[in-house]
Amino acid sequence: MIENLFLAFSCFGAVVIFIIIVNIILVKYYNHQTDSESLPTVTAIISLTLPILSLLLIPVDIYTVSIDDLRNNDDIHTTIQYVYAGLYCCILFFSAIVIPFSYFYYEEYDPDEKKSRCGHAFKFTAGFIVVVIALVIMGLFLQSPFDFSTNDPPDVWAKKLIGKGGFIGAVSFFVGCLTILGYVIMISYTAYGLSSLPFRMIKGTATLEEEKGDYEQAIKSEKKKLINDKKGSTNERDSRKIIAYKNRMRRLEEATSGCFKICFIFRPIAVIIGVFYFLLSFAICLSISWTLINRIINHLNCGPVCGFILKYQKISNPIDYSLVFLSKYFPADYVLICIIIFYLYLCTLNAITKIGIKICCYKLYPFRKARTPPQGILIGSIMLMLSILSLNNLLTNIAPTYSMFGTQTTIPPNTTEPVHCSIEYYNSTTSSCSMTQIGEIINIVSLKVPFMGLIFFAMICLFVIVWLLGIFVAGFSKKQSLIDEHSSDDEIVEDFE
Secondary structure (H helix, E strand, O other): OHHHHHHHHHHHHHHHHHHHHHHHHHHHHHEOOOOOOHHHHHHHHHHHHHHHHHHHHHHHHHHHHHOHHHHOOHHHHHHHHHHHHHHHHHHHHHHHHHHHHHHHHHHOOOOOOHHHHHHHHHHHHHHHHHHHHHHHHHHHOOOOOOOOOOOOHHHHHHHHHHOOOHHHHHHHHHHHHHHHHHHHHHHHHHHHHHHHHHHHHHHOEOOHHHHHHHHHHHHHHHHHHHHHOOOHHHHHHHHHHHHHHHHHHHHHHHOOOOHHHHHHHOHHHHHHHHHHHHHHHHHHHHHHHHHHHHHHHOEOOOHHHHOOOEOOOOOOOHHHHHHHHHHHHOOHHHHHHHHHHHHHHHHHHHHHHHHOEEEOOEEEEOOOOOOEOHHHHHHHHHHHHHHHHHHHHHHHHHOHHHHHHOOOEEOOOOOOOOEEOOHHHOOOOOOOOOOOHHHHHHHHHHHHOOOHHHHHHHHHHHHHHHHHHHHHHHHHOOOEOOOOOOOHHHHHHHOOO
């Protein structure tokens, strides 16, 4: 048993170290070259690391219920449950207190008046603290409105889960609230990245001749405006546009040398990676859609009000089947789940860099290499943190059997054929199934808070719809520019529009 635990946590520790290094490099890469501070930088690194740790703990959690020596060890399951709770509390602390404080502390920038900056930051952070306290109190006293009165295994499971209140119930509730915000980010950014990133890799960039022709035509058009327009303010704006277009043409000439030539040589590899990305995106969204259909057909008695909690699925989706099969050869499943997590992380990051940090279509900050201000780093980190946190919930839809019960099997009553464990057979007289801690935490929210499970279900459906729309848009969009589309030249032009 000790050897099994050592293997599981060794894999977890190795990936954690890798994640910390990646996040340090990532924040340093996007941090503004001259306008940066240590507080926002350190806060962003920790904020990005915490939710990934909660995701990487899931395969370890699954491993402990899949191995016979560990399945009935309550101490191990309790320890993992409190590790989850500790990570979620840290995520709440950073998202609702530390990041807002760091943001307002830097907004009131005055290197000689640190006390006044702290007072200003605490004043604005106090509102977030009040919201956190209110959520925790609500979570402590939540009572489920559902009546699971029968002795059927699903109802027995639900009643047992509803009885887990107190600290775990409160943690599950505020994680559910943050998950809703995370799904908003995933719908806005991750779904777009899942559809656009593969096509961007496959299509490549426009040729030098194509882009030069476009800019030359744009310069001619602006010169005609200068001749025909008599208004001085418009003339100044159009003059700056012409300068920006000429600067981009100069940069296009530079793009034909150096690393761009090397990128052209490796173009076939980029196409192969793009195809792999597309297949992975398709597999993820197909698996989610498969699970959504199963949830509508085979759900608990509470129905849509608790979000169509899945009792069982007759046929596993592709990713779920692969993970269940690979989990027999741990850490093979760990590798696949890490690939999925890092790919979704990459898609979200790619979308943020392309779209920028926006609220209701209003662009707050760019998110570009060496040009992101500390406020942009902090807002970008909380966007990534919330989207990664919502992956805890999304993974139960990408791979429901794997995330809930691992490789466990049971023999249903009146049959001799073993089947994968599910809520349908949980706690029956012939079953020895144990649910993972992440499965219990996710389902507590849906069972205790009416309609929150339905909100999750609706947002996952919307996520798939946005991905499908993004596929059509990305398929018919132009090739990306040879140079960075959000250069400083473009930002100068935007000031005059």
